[in-house]
Amino acid sequence: MRKAAAGVNQLNTALQALLNPADPKKSELLLGRMGSASSEGDNSLDGSPGVMRQGDRVIQTSNNYQKDVFNGDIGFVARVDKAERELVVKFPGKNLCSMRWTDICCMPASIGVAVF
16 A cells, blocks of 8 residues: 555655655755665655655654644644754644654654655
């Protein structure tokens, strides 16, 4: 369901290209395997998208009580901090929420944040 030609990874990549294309004015975080730097288009082992970009819409796919975000919460990437490998996500009606690399990528496939 995630890695097939019509899987969620391919659909997310196509939607991102249409709705929030690469732009030198937008910061982006290249996601890779197990927290390492990755090459262009490299998807992480957990099925996360290859790039998270400022302005991307995201959905939380697990409960995170410490950050007050829950499964199904929809937000957008407000800021990307490449040095800290961190995304700052704005969920409507909530404060800005920092998502470190470990919050995004080093989790089982069904947990994390997805672009849509």
